[in-house]
Each structure stands twice: as C-alpha cells, then as structure tokens.
Amino acid sequence: MKLGLVIDLDVCVGCHGCAVSCKQWNTSGMTGALTDYNPYGQDPSGVWFNRIRSYEVGDYPNNKTINFPMSCMHCEQADCVDVCPTGASYKRVEDGIVLVDQDKCMGCNYCSWACPYGARELDRSTGTMKKCTLCLDRIYDERLEEVDRQPSCVITCPAHARHFGDFDDPDSNVSKLVRERGGYQLMPELGYSPTNRYLPPRVTRLIPTEDVSKKSLISSVKEWVNKMVER
C-alpha cells in the first residue's frame, strides 16, 4: 500500500480549515501536543503539520490566485529517514507512512534539513521533531464509521479539495484523479518521489473585468455620500 493525499489546487479556497482540524486532531494524537508558543501574545506561533500559502500565478490579466496547502508528502525516497542518526524517523513498509518515534528523537533537526517540503517542525517544548502522521490513529480505527476513517484534513475540507487513498491501487479514487486531472509531484527533480499529488487548476474562460458596467449617477452619489458622512 502507498497511502497519500491528492490536493486539488483548482478548488482549494485557502480557508485553513484543514490545518486547524489537523492541529486539533493530532494534538491529542500519537505525536502528542502540538505546542503553541505565546498563544495570546504579540507573535503567536507553534507547531503545525499542514501549512497553506497563497501564490499569484501568471501575469494580469491571465493571473490566478492559487492556495497551496502542504503537509508531509510521505516520499518514496524519504531522505529525512535516511539522515536520521537515531532511527527515530522511519517509513512504514506496510503503507508508506513516514513517522517520528517521539521516544527516540534527539531533536538534532537534521531530518528537517533533508526535507524539501518543510513537513517537519521541531516542538521546542518536547525537543522532538513532529510531522504529519496521515492521521494514522484515525484511518485504522475500526471503531469509527467507514467514512470517518480518513485523515482529519480530508474530512474537514469544505471545498472537497483533499482526497485520501492508496496510490498502489490503480482503481482507487486518488489514482483515478491523478490520471484524469494530470496530478503532479512537487520538485520532482530532487528525486524524493513524493507520494502526495497536486491537481492543477482547470483551464477556464477568463472573467473579463474591462466591461464591468459603468457606475450610474445614483451609485456615484451614494458612494460620495458614504465617504463623506462619518458614522
């Protein structure tokens, strides 16, 4: 088995719902609390398994905003595992999930240096490395309904931008999506062979902005009044 995620960049709205639900689920999961530093202060920061960034792709008028969620890619050639001197970082043979054994990690940061995708973050309160577990303690939990045995981010995503499945099975939903939509890997030239795939935005017609109807006299006056009147 080769478990992983497919992320549809066409429909992700960048709401950070996946990141928040990931944090909520995993903070009580096997890698333990995902510490927040200074949560109510000036610069709240902390450990997240999932981060969403936004990019502008292309030049006006052919530009598009792309929200870009990234978590661990559970790479097939996972250098983070090879460089770890303690054996804390490992890749499960049975399903390809990359994990960190919290009891063995010495917090040297070396694995985070080896990861091109920024998937690993040191928890300064425990001194150990933490990362996405693909919600291992959810997807195998037999007490949950079948539909709930999916990573927290996948279930939460309101836009259905995230899909979970077995890439080794050509008939799985993720394999089909990758085939149909041209799912691709990030930075393939580094040779990590990440399992997670990204679906590019679909080609759509441009939404014209030049021909937006001119303002009517009434709306101009209203706008002017709104600007002048203090409330």
Place this chain on the structure above:
Amino acid sequence: MHPAFSVIGFTVASGAGYGLFILLVLAEVYGFADIDVPVALSSGLLALVLISGGLLSSTLHLANPKNAWRAFFRFRTSWLSREGVFAVLFYPAALLYLIGVYVNDAQPNGLVSFVGLSAVVIALATVFSTGMIYGCLKTIRQWNTALTPTNYILLALATGSVLLVMILAFADKDINAMAGIAIALLALGAIAKAIYYFWVRTVTGPTINTATGFTRAKVRLLDTGHTAGTFLTQEFGYQAPMSLLTQLRVVVFALGFAVPAALLAFMILGLPSGLVALVGVVAMFAGIAAERWLFFAEARHVINLYHGAQHT
C-alpha cells in the same frame, strides 16, 4: 540557514584537532619533523582537547540531548551517525598511539606506526563524514557538492598543520619542513575555497516554478499563511546582508589563509618564535570561524522557495 555557534565551534575546533593529530602521526612516522615525547604528548593532548570540546559543543544544539546516545545506530544510512561512530573509534586508536610513542620514547616502531596510521585513517573518515553531513543534502545546493567534504578535509589539515608548527616552535625545534607543509596546505585550502565561491554563484536547481509545479508562468508569493515566525522561517529563513557576506569573504582569505601563511614564511626565514606562530593560529581561527559562518549563512534551503524566493 541559521548559523548556530555551537556547530561552528564544533566543526572548526574538532577539525583542527583531527588535522593536528593526523600531521603529528605523519610527521613522526615519516620523520619530517623532530617529534620527541613532549612534543608528541602536548600535540596529542591539544588535539584531543580540541576534538572533545568540539564534540561536546555539538551536543549543545540538540533539543533533546538525553537521546543523544541513540545517534550511533544508523551507521548504514546516516552520515551523522557515521561521524559519531568514527569519532568514538578514534579515541582508543589515538590513545594507544600516544602511549606507544611514550613507551617507545618516540623511536621508529612498526607497531606504533601502524596504530598511528589507523588513527589517521579514522580521523580522515570522521572529517569526511562531517563534510558529508552537509554534502549529502539535496535540499541545499550550496552544500550538495564534492567541494564540501573537500573543504572540510583541507581546512582540518591546514589548521592542524599550523597548530603543529606552533608547538614545534614553542619546543624550540626546527620548524622549516612543517611550516612549508602548512603553507602548502593553507594555499590548497584557499584555492579550494576560491573555487567554491566561484562555483556557488551559478544558480542551479529547483526554482519557485518547480516547487509549485507552475512552470509556465511567473509565480509570486501572496501570503505565507502565518502572522509570526515559524520553525521553518527561523531555521531556514536566515538571510545576512550582502555587504556583510562580501566583507567576511575578505576576512576568510586575509585572516584565515594569508596572515598565517605569511607569518609561517617569516618563521622559515629566521623568525622562529612560538609567539609569532601563536598570532598566526589566532588569526587563522578567526578566519576559519568566519569561513564556517559563511558556509551556513550563504546556504539556501529549498523551503525558501515556498516563502517567495525565486531560486535557491
């Protein structure tokens, strides 16, 4: 990359220690310097102090040092593990050699030489592993080159050789051959470093386009999705001002290579004072520390691409 002082101290000090030990053994076995028991013991001791101090300082950057003992078990895949194993193996070989020299009153002896040369091989393996810890990372193109381990080995030998000249000078021995070797090693180190600085200017490797998969359009960062720094920005986001980087390169070549080499040359010309060598050693360590700082400060991790950098 954020330059951590514990790691800079570690690589500079233990590198010099291994270099000193390697040159001590070679000088004694092949007889290109007058190594008697006091010189051998003081050099050996200084080397061990530098190595041990460096190794201890390297554990300072661990967030969870109580698990550090586990670091020896992944010899098969991890250069960090290999470095640790070689570093531990070095001690018995080095101690046996020093005892052998002492017992034998620094006279030529096949067995002692064999032990010493094994320590040399282990020391070289350790320094090579240190270089490969950085050299093997595909995520940092400035490190991912054979120039990295080459640089670590050459600088370890160069710094060690200058230290040995200093000890010989303080012991009132003839320093000419050793100082000549040290100048040659400094020159080699400087040349390798210059090649590195030229090489590193060429931009290669991943770009923001391959990082996001949008290879046919311009990609610009709009929002990082966080309001304060994260582990990623703290660990990988470090950026020094360009002017500081260029100034430090001058420091590297001036203090690290030119000043010690010039002082050694004066000593060959008849200024055989230990103090002159000491000044050379101090200048050299300042220069090499600057070199190590630059090595980290100039390295760009590919994660910066996701934070808006266009190339690494």
